[in-house]
Amino acid sequence: MKDYFIERPRYSSHDFQxxxxIRRELFESILNAVVRHHHYFARKIDVVGRQSLSPHKKLTSVFQMLANGCSxxxxxxxxxxxxxxxxxxxxRFCKAIEAIYGATYLRKPNHKDLKQLLRKAEKRGFPGMIGSLACMHWEWKNYPTAWAGQFKGRHNKPTIVLEAVAFYDT
Known part of the structure; x- marks a missing residue:
């Protein structure tokens, strides 16, 4: 909490990001949405009278795993x-995110969405494009050794390529 979530944190917003x-404001917004959605993330008092883990601590661990690929x-x-x-x-975080944001961000674009995407892309000089393909090489730590040669990345370590199509507003 002292590192990032008090009035004068030890580290800056830039360090958090x-x-x-992710920006700290967006982290807080997601945290509030997840706490409202699922009681698991809310702070509770156990039978002995001790406080459970804070929502900040739970989400910090989640974002460390997702952002840095740590175990x-x-x-x-x-x-x-x-x-x-x-x-x-x-x-639980992944299930909550899907439930909260799935209908808005994880759906196929409808006809109106496609028109808007094509109009935006044309303004930016990319007529006919509805999204951007982003690829990321992620180091594969526990790969099957028999496959090692097929998945060599630029640093001679096995990687997997993750692909995502992003629209201008997501």
């Missing part, structure tokens, strides 16, 4: 969460 690949057990060093808790956070 660099570390988690669930590596979140223990920074967030002090067990591997099982980190995995549970990630699974």
């Amino acid at each position: 660099r570390r988690f690949q 669930a057990d590596s979140t223990d060093e920074y967030c002090r969460l067990t591997e099982n808790t980190a995995i549970e956070n990630l699974k």
Whole structure:
């Protein structure tokens, strides 16, 4: 909490964005939406009277795994969460995001959307384009060794290429 989420945090907003690949304001917006959507992320008091993990801590572990590709057990060093808790956070977070934003952002474009996308693309000098393809090489740590030669990246480590089509507003 002292690193990023108090009035005068230890690290700047720039450091937050660099570390988690997301602006802090957007992180807070997603955090609030997820807490409203699912009681799992809300802070509760257990039977003994202790407070449960904070929503900030749960989402910080999720974003560390998603933004940096780190393993669930590596979140223990920074967030002090067990591997099982980190995995549970990630699974519930993904389900919550799909439920909250799926209807808006994870649907196929309709006729009106396509017209708007084509109009925007034409204004930007790309007539006929409805989206941009983005590719990212992600290091594959636990790859089958028999496949090692097929997936060599530029640093001689096995990688997988992740592809996504993005529209101008997503």
